[in-house]
Amino acid sequence: MMKTVVIIATVLICIFGIIGFPRSVDGLKANVARNIHLGLDLKGGSHLVLQVQVQDAAKTQAEQAIEALREETRTRNIIVNGFDRNDPETLKDTDTIQINLHGVDQTKTQIFRNMVTEKFPDWTLTPVNASDYRMNMKNTALTELKRNTVTQSLQTIEKRVNALGLTEPTVQAHGDPVTQSEILVELPGEGDPAHVKDIIGATAQLKIVEVKNEGPWKSREEALASKGGILPLNTELREYVSGSSSGGWYLLTRTPVITGQDMRSARAGNDPDSPGRWETSFSLSQDGARRFEKFTQANIGNRLAVVLDTQIRSVATIQSAISDSGRINGLSSDQEAKDLELVLRTGALPAGIKYLQERTVGPSLGIDSIREGILSGVAGLIAVIIVMLVYYKKAGLNAVLALLLNTILLIAALSYFSATLTLPGIAGIILTVGMAVDSNVLIFERIREELRSGKSIPAAVEAGFGKAWWTIVDTHVTTIVSCLFLFLFGTGPVRGFAVTLVIGLLANVFTAVFVSRVIFDWELSGGRQPAELSI
Numbered sequence: 001m002m003k004t005v006v007i008i009a010t011v012l013i014c015i016f017g018i019i020g021f022p023r024s025v026d027g028l029k030a031n032v033a034r035n036i037h038l039g040l041d042l043k044g045g046s047h048l049v050l051q052v053q054v055q056d057a058a059k060t061q062a063e064q065a066i067e068a069l070r071e072e073t074r075t076r077n078i079i080v081n082g083f084d085r086n087d088p089e090t091l092k093d094t095d096t097i098q099i100n101l102h103g104v105d106q107t108k109t110q111i112f113r114n115m116v117t118e119k120f121p122d123w124t125l126t127p128v129n130a131s132d133y134r135m136n137m138k139n140t141a142l143t144e145l146k147r148n149t150v151t152q153s154l155q156t157i158e159k160r161v162n163a164l165g166l167t168e169p170t171v172q173a174h175g176d177p178v179t180q181s182e183i184l185v186e187l188p189g190e191g192d193p194a195h196v197k198d199i200i201g202a203t204a205q206l207k208i209v210e211v212k213n214e215g216p217w218k219s220r221e222e223a224l225a226s227k228g229g230i231l232p233l234n235t236e237l238r239e240y241v242s243g244s245s246s247g248g249w250y251l252l253t254r255t256p257v258i259t260g261q262d263m264r265s266a267r268a269g270n271d272p273d274s275p276g277r278w279e280t281s282f283s284l285s286q287d288g289a290r291r292f293e294k295f296t297q298a299n300i301g302n303r304l305a306v307v308l309d310t311q312i313r314s315v316a317t318i319q320s321a322i323s324d325s326g327r328i329n330g331l332s333s334d335q336e337a338k339d340l341e342l343v344l345r346t347g348a349l350p351a352g353i354k355y356l357q358e359r360t361v362g363p364s365l366g367i368d369s370i371r372e373g374i375l376s377g378v379a380g381l382i383a384v385i386i387v388m389l390v391y392y393k394k395a396g397l398n399a400v401l402a403l404l405l406n407t408i409l410l411i412a413a414l415s416y417f418s419a420t421l422t423l424p425g426i427a428g429i430i431l432t433v434g435m436a437v438d439s440n441v442l443i444f445e446r447i448r449e450e451l452r453s454g455k456s457i458p459a460a461v462e463a464g465f466g467k468a469w470w471t472i473v474d475t476h477v478t479t480i481v482s483c484l485f486l487f488l489f490g491t492g493p494v495r496g497f498a499v500t501l502v503i504g505l506l507a508n509v510f511t512a513v514f515v516s517r518v519i520f521d522w523e524l525s526g527g528r529q530p531a532e533l534s535i
Contacts, residue, residue, distance in 0.1 A: 003514070003518045003521075004518060004522070007405075007514075007515055007518060010409070010510075011405065011408065013412070014408045014409055014411075014412035015408065015412070017035065017412040017415045017416050018031075018032060018035055018036070018408070018411055018412050018415055019031050019032055019035075020035065035415040036411070036414065036415055036421055037188075037414075037418060037419065037420045037421060038188060038370075038420070038421055038422075039186075039188055039420045039421060039422035039423070039425070039493075039496065042188075042370055042421065042422060042423060043188040044188070044360075045186065045187045045188040045360075046185075046186070046187045046197075046358070046359070046360055047184075047185075047186050047357070047358070047359040047360075048184070048185040048186075048187075048197065048200070048355060048357065048358055048359075049174055049182055049183070049184055049185075049355070049356045049357035049358075050157075050182065050183045050184075050185065050200070050353050050354065050355055050356065051181055051182050051183075051353070051354045051355075051356050052149060052150050052153045052181050052182070052183065052351050052352075052353065053351045053352040053353065053354055054091050054145070054146045054149045054150065054181055054351055055088050055089065055090055055091045055095075055097075055351070056350070056351035056352045057145060057146075057149040057350045057351040058088070058091055058097040058137070058142065058145060059085070059087070059088075059097065060259075060350070061097070061137070061145060062085040062097050062098075062099055062137075063085070063254060063255055063256075064255075065099060065120065065123065065135075066083045066084075066085065066099060066234075066255065067255045068119070068120075069083060069099070069101070069120075070083060072115055072119055073112070073115075076108075076111060076115060077108075078104065078105050078108045078111060078112050078115070079103070079104070079105040080101055080102070080103060080104050080105070081102045081103025081104075082101075082102040082103060082233050083099065083100070083101055083102075083233075083234070084099075084100050084102075084233060084234075085097065085098060085099050085100065086098040086100075091142070091146065096136050096137060096142065097136070097137045097142065098134060098135065098136050098137075099123070099134070099135040099136075100128075100132070100133075100134055100135075101132065101133045101134075101135070102131070102132050103131050103132070104131050104132070104133060105131075106130055106131055112133075113125060116135070120135070122137060122138055122141035123135040123136065123137055123138065123141075124136050124137075124138055146181065148350075149350045149351050150173070150181055150183070152349075152350045153183065153349050153350060153351065153353070154171060154172075154173065154183055156349050156350075157171055157183060157185065157200050157349075158171040160200060161185065161187070161200065169185070169186065169187050169188070170184065170185065170186035171183065171184070171185050172184050182356065185200065188420070197355070197358070200353065206259065206260035206263065206282075206306070206307070206308055207256035207258075207259050207260070207306075207307045208256060208257050208258050208259075208292070208304055208305070208306055208307070208326070209252045209253050209254075209255070209256045209257060209304070209305055209307055210252065210253045210257065210295075210299065210302065210303075210304060210305075211250050211251070211252055211302070211303035211304060211305045211315060212232075212235065212250075212251040212252070212253070214226075214251055215248065215249060215250050215251055216240065216247065216248030216249055216250050217248055217249045218248060218249075219249065220237055220239070220249050222249075223237050223249045223251065224237070227251075231251070232251075234253060234254050234255060235251055235252065235253055235254060236251075236252055236254050237249050237250070237251060237252075238250055238252050238305070238307055238310065238311065238312045239311055239312060240305075240311075240312040240313075240315060241311045241312065241313065247312075247315075250305060250312060250315065252305055252307070252312075256307075257291065257292060257295045257304070258284065258288045258291060258292050261350075262284050262285050262287065262288025262289075262291075262292075263282055263283075263284065263285070263288075264282075264283045264284055264285045264288075265282065265283050266280055266281070266282040266283075266341045267280065267281050267282075267341060268280050268334070268337035268338045268341040269281065269337070278333060278334055278336065278337035279327050279337065280327070280337050280341050281325065281326070281327045282325065282326055282327075283324055283325045284323075284324045284325065284326075288324075289323045289324035292322060292323065292324075293321050293322065293323040293324075296318050296320075296321050296322045297321035299318055300318050300319070300320060300321070301317065301318065302317070302318055303315055303316065303317050303318070304316055304317075304318060306326070314327070370426075373423065373426040373427075373430075376430065377426065377429065377430050377433070380430055380433060380434075381403070381433060384403070384433060384434075384437050385400050385403075388400060388437065388440070392444050392535055393534040393535060394534035394535070395444055395447075395533070395534060395535035398440075398516055398519045398520065399437065399440035399444070399516065401515070401519065402436065402440065402511040402512055402515050402516045402519075403433065403436050403437065403440075403511070405511050405515055406432065406433075406436045406504065406507045406508050406510075406511040406512075407429070407432075407433070409503075409507035409510065409511065410429060410432060410500065410503050410504045410507050411429075413503045413507070414500070414503070419496075419499055419500075419503075420496065421496070421500070422493055422496040422497075423493070424493040424494065424496050424497035424500075425496040425497060425499070425500040426500075427497060428496070428497045428498070428499075428500030428501040428504065429500055429504060431501060431504075432500070432501060432504025432505065432507075432508065435475075435476075435479070435504065435505060435508055436504070436508045436511065436512060438475070439468075439472050439475075439508055439509075439512035439513070440512055440516065442468045442471055442472060443464055443465055443468045443472075443512065443513075443516065444464070444535055446463070446464040446465075446467050446468045447460050447461055447463075447464030447465075447533070447535060448464075448535060449464075450463045450464055451533065451535075457524065457532070457533045458524055460533070461517075461520050461521075461524065461533075465513065465517050465520075469513065472509065472512065472513065473509075476505050476508070476509060479501070479505055480502055480505055483498040483499075483501050483502045483505075484498075484502075486498035487499065487502075
């Protein structure tokens with residue numbers, strides 16, 4: 001009796017997991033659509049392959065090293081006439097990031113070398129001549145930088161996609177396992193992939209930098225002309241963009257006071273100084289606030305620029321020391337402010353993003369796949385049912401009931417675990433049907449052998465289930481081990497196949513051994529014992 005209650009309760013829980021409590025036919029369809037998550041190949045959506053521009057992170061690392069060098073040499077009274085770095089377009093195996101130091105005080109050469117060895121262990125110092133040096137990032141440090149850049153980009157993109165409320169997105173490493181600079185993003189059912197693409201690719205590399213007290217100039221050419229065509233060391237020209245118009249060009253220092261990595265939080269809202277305009281306010285980490293306050297306190301009266309990616313978004317004069325917060329104002333819309341809040345709140349990408357592939361999968365392909373998958377599954381199921389009923393007679397009905405329950409258990413498990421059903425997953429479900437029948441065939445053939453040896457019906461059933469048990473366990477364990485390797489080393493679709501197959505195998509052990517045995521016991525209990533077993 002208790003076993004029957006367990007089976008009934010299991011069936012009810014599974015049905016609830018699939019359809020919930022529908023109040024109408026439309027409600028039933030809506031519940032099923034909500035509980036069964038379809039993958040990109042079934043639901044349609046966007047498929048993107050992104051390449052992380054790791055050289056951007058290396059350049060940032062070099063700029064921070066230059067700033068640290070400048071501070072250390074100043075502290076130790078070592079005169080250095082200038083610092084600069086190379087500008088690699090890529091970071092392939094033969095490329096590196098390099099810092100050049102010009103005019104190092106020759107009377108303190110040993111002190112300088114000891115300082116670099118002690119404070120910059122990730123860099124190799126090489127003399128060019130008596131006063132000039134070159135620092136190259138070590139291969140181990142560069143490899144670690146690449147790996148960390150891709151990992152941080154992966155995590156940041158995943159946060160941004162999840163914050164958009166998309167259903168079952170896929171964000172994972174892709175491509176060559178050696179370089180590991182590509183990321184795969186799949187967005188099932190996304191109706192506006194262009195907007196998501198903008199959010200994903202927005203590097204939001206926020207920098208607050210010092211403005212040289214010159215300009216602004218109306219054009220880049222005018223700015224260059226005022227400098228004789230050559231910019232001072234450690235400076236760059238950036239355009240101030242306000243809405244859709246240009247606010248001129250400013251000369252900025254290349255080394256930022258603080259960056260997006262110093263962000264603690266961000267919030268979008270109305271700009272109190274400009275009715276009808278929007279702003280995004282932000283707060284800084286403890287270390288960022290300390291450095292920002294120190295700088296602003298020493299530069300009252302000078303100007304600061306808020307640079308987002310490559311454009312100036314705000315320029316302001318330092319009136320007093322500023323500690324832990326700031327504002328990016330002059331934004332044109334609520335959506336722009338919220339998008340900026342999102343990318344700042346979820347963290348700045350450590351490097352730029354380049355799109356290598358972009359495909360939009362139409363839902364019609366998914367509908368066709370679902371239809372053909374269901375038709376093939378139903379056709380296979382009907383064929384199996386006919387064979388089982390013809391060959392095993394009434395016992396075949398036992399197998400059919402167990403098979404139907406196995407399918408219900410599998411679909412319910414996908415629903416409860418919020419697993420994504422893909423086309424390979426449907427193939428896994430169909431294969432599970434064959435595995436489930438195989439278990440019943442093992443049991444039924446063993447019962448037949450016991451009956452032919454002269455045992456009574458109850459004893460033959462007992463022996464059939466007992467002796468077939470270990471065979472069933474062996475076949476299922478070996479298949480599950482194979483699925484484990486598919487899951488560990490396979491990509492998304494292969495993993496989907498492995499997951500559905502494993503769930504189906506576990507459900508099969510329950511239905512073929514437990515449920516089927518209960519049906520036999522019910523048939524043989526009390527006064528129902530037949531003169532012969534229909535098998």
